[in-house]
Amino acid sequence: MLFFIEVTLSGLMAGVMYSLVALGFVLIFKASGIFNFAQGVMALFAALTLVGFMDEFGMPVWLAIIGTIAVMIALAWVIERVMLRHLVNQEPIILFMATIGLAYVLEGLGDILWGSDVKVLDIGIPQGAWDWLWDQGIYVEKLELFAAATAAILVIFLAIFFQKTRTGRALRAVADDHQAALSVGISLHTIWVIVWSVSGIVALVAGIMWGSKSGVQFSLSLIALKALPVLILGGFTSVPGAIIGGMIIGVGEKLAEVYLGPFVGGAIENWFAYMLALAFLLFRPQGLFGERIIERV
Amino acid sequence: MKSITKTLVAALLAVPLLGGTVSAYELTIPTLDYRTGPYAPNGIPFANGYSDYLTMLNERDGGINGAKIKLAPCETAYNTKRGVECYESTKGQGESGALVFQPLSTGITYQLIPKSSVDRIPIFSMGYGRTSAANGKIFPWVFNFPATYWSQATVFVQYIADQEGGMDKLKGKKIALVYHNSAYGKEPIRTLESAAAKFGFELMLLPVDHPGQEQKATWLQVRKERPDWVLMWGWGVMNQVAIKEAASIRFPMNRFIGVWWSGSENDVLPAGDKADGYLSGAFHQPGDNFPAHDDIKKYVYDQGKGKGERDRIGEVLYNRGLVAAMWTSEAIRKAMEIHGTNKIKGVHLRDGFEALDVDEARLTELGLPNFTIPVKISCENHEGPGKVALQQWDAKAKKWSLVSKFYEPLRDITGPLIAADSAQYAKENNVVPRICG
Structure with a gap:
């Protein structure tokens, strides 16, 4: 029984790590309808920049984080100026293709600026087993607990931002209807810069957590693959969906790997996550918390 | 007057001969690197060690027995498809053609095994790739020493x-x-x-x-x-x-x-x-405290021709690239000795690999004393010592x-296991085992 609890807890924690990546997708999709293929690479780029500031320029952690946030905001501005501005009113697939190009550009830029080596990221996040629970016979990773707490704070922050601030309300207006938002004087360009900046900051958080876990390296960009089943399950437009979806996927894949894996040769957690998400889709095509789209013909 | 004319004629005749035999022939060695993508942190030091050692031979010794080595890098990103494309695009380069391929990926190696016997270019999958390629009777063009x-x-x-x-x-x-x-x-x-x-x-x-x-x-x-x-x-x-x-x-x-x-x-x-x-x-030592490393620093990095960072010379994967280059260059030397010319091609290099014998005395001469295990290859045994x-x-x-x-x-x-797996491969691919010795 203890082992079952341990697997479930670890699944929840791992799921929150996936949610951190999924959140970035949700923010951009919610405000602009763009599926940002580059979200994983943005997490990598942010983590590379953070480590670069710390290692190459000797910056203290707090200054390096502020510097990286500034870089991500600048990046959002450049993306809007160079890419999005010219693609207004284009088909979603065109915008999606553009983000694929963006992913390659960012990956190459990260390589040129900071190199391809594995970089150790240590900003003081506790790591290893939580001693108290360990003594009770349960293993929970401190880094993942920290990530869960961070995700909770992030969701609260995002909820306040979207619900209570003027900019947040503008973001929601754009998400609901571009034309209507424009007609009341909301600048689409400004909104896009804001939403890509926020998404960049979320990418930094995801990059820090995953980078602390495995070192900052180019395979970090592949964490986006872990976010996809979360998005399918939680819905592309729901912040709580990203969190709940992440936890369901995390628990589901861990239980499957541990209890079903040995009967089918193991290594099933990757595809099981997608299976689980697809099974949910049979009942709720818009995802758990996604908006139901009704189109009349 | 007669003697002056004779001297002039002799000198005129000698110029193209010298140029043709000593400096023009280059030994083309493609390097299937992966300096990009998720596996780049491992691919870069290996590629640096491999290239730096061969560059050092060019700079210090003028190549191997007077023939300079020409590296032909190609980026695979550790992707099998791109690795095969690299093979196809580099195999015919230079007068010598590709002498040998170091695929640096088990997936790429598996794809190149059938091609190597058609193109008659050796594959040196050093300690990786298909294990049963150790059986030289079935896999005459593949070498996976020093161990599988x-x-x-x-x-x-x-x-x-x-x-x-x-x-x-x-x-x-x-x-x-x-x-x-x-x-x-x-x-x-x-x-x-x-x-x-x-x-x-x-x-x-x-x-x-x-x-x-x-x-x-x-x-x-x-x-x-x-x-x-x-x-x-x-x-x-x-x-x-x-x-x-x-x-x-x-x-x-x-x-x-x-x-x-x-x-x-x-x-x-x-x-x-x-x-x-x-x-x-x-299967080799870590560290940069060997005379060969000193030569790399002196003849390559001091001349600004190093592929990587000087302070990373001697890392484990750097040394793995270096040892691969050392065995490759020794096989080239052996092939030249066997065929009595420095104008060798891939088909000749296979003979060099099969007669390779790098013992401790030779390692010391090469500036790598006790760096790795002595290696002796034969027609039937392409794994060599197998020690780890x-x-x-x-x-x-x-x-x-x-x-x-x-x-x-x-x-x-x-x-x-090697006998069974290689026999299975021979059966599936209609390979007739060759007779060694």
Whole structure:
């Protein structure tokens, strides 16, 4: 029984790590309808920049984080100026293709600026087993607990931002209807810069957590693959969906790997996550918390 | 007047001859590098070591027996399809054509094996690729010395037995294999299954899907089953995550052994002090305290021709690239000796590989005393010595050092497996085994 609890807890924690990546997708999709293929690479780029500031320029952690946030905001501005501005009113697939190009550009830029080596990221996040629970016979990773707490704070922050601030309300207006938002004087360009900046900051958080876990390296960009089943399950437009979806996927894949894996040769957690998400889709095509789209013909 | 005319004529005749025989012929060696993509942290140091050593031969000795080496780099990004494209685009380069390919990927090696016999270009898959290619009668164009994954697996079993107090003490022990869920990662399974049947230990198989960024479920199973030892066949980010996860569940690092592709500085540094004591297979020394390294610094880096950073010379994977280049250049030298010319091609180089004999005396001459094991290749044996040692990570000093002797592989286990697998390949591909000697 203890082992079952341990697997479930670890699944929840791992799921929150996936949610951190999924959140970035949700923010951009919610405000602009763009599926940002580059979200994983943005997490990598942010983590590379953070480590670069710390290692190459000797910056203290707090200054390096502020510097990286500034870089991500600048990046959002450049993306809007160079890419999005010219693609207004284009088909979603065109915008999606553009983000694929963006992913390659960012990956190459990260390589040129900071190199391809594995970089150790240590900003003081506790790591290893939580001693108290360990003594009770349960293993929970401190880094993942920290990530869960961070995700909770992030969701609260995002909820306040979207619900209570003027900019947040503008973001929601754009998400609901571009034309209507424009007609009341909301600048689409400004909104896009804001939403890509926020998404960049979320990418930094995801990059820090995953980078602390495995070192900052180019395979970090592949964490986006872990976010996809979360998005399918939680819905592309729901912040709580990203969190709940992440936890369901995390628990589901861990239980499957541990209890079903040995009967089918193991290594099933990757595809099981997608299976689980697809099974949910049979009942709720818009995802758990996604908006139901009704189109009349 | 007559003598002056004679001298002038002789001089005029000599100019093209000298130019043609000494400097024009170049030895083309393609380098299938991966300096980009998720596996770049491992690909870069190997590529640097390989290129730097060959550049050093050009700069210090003017190449090999008067023929300069021409490197033909091609980026594979550790992608099999791109690796095959690189092979096709570089195989015909230069007057010599490609002399040898070092694919640096088991997937690419598998694709190139049938091509190599058609194009008559040797494949040197040093310690990776298809293990049964050790059988030179079936795989005349493939060389996988100095040891194969199967030999390495039997060495790990012997090392474990030594730590436990003898081969008989393996009975009842539990050994887990955490492996990359790919052709490469699955390589040691059959060998370990045979060893488990022979010595009575229990083998637990734990596959990890590419890329291996998330392994919690795997290590929870390790925590639950509590194996006595864990072996790992990993690559790239899988290694770093596995070492950190093992540390998190407080699995003793001195009972955790990685394949030689899971034992570089990149793999252990992210885990910090917790990686202290972690073990991995090795067939050469780490470090840059050898005369050959001094020559690389003097003739390559001081001239601004180095491929990487000077302070990273001597890292494990750098030295692996270096040792691959050393054996390749020695095979070229041998081929020139056999055929009496420096204008060799791939077809000649195969003879050089099959007659390769780099003993300790030669290693010392090359500025690499005790750097690696003596290697002797023959027509039938393309694996060579098959010996493997273990190296251990000292987290405080941040360096690897060899901590065991070089073990002989258990040939009574690997021999029948190699024979069976190569015979199967011959049957499936209508290969008639050649007669050696």
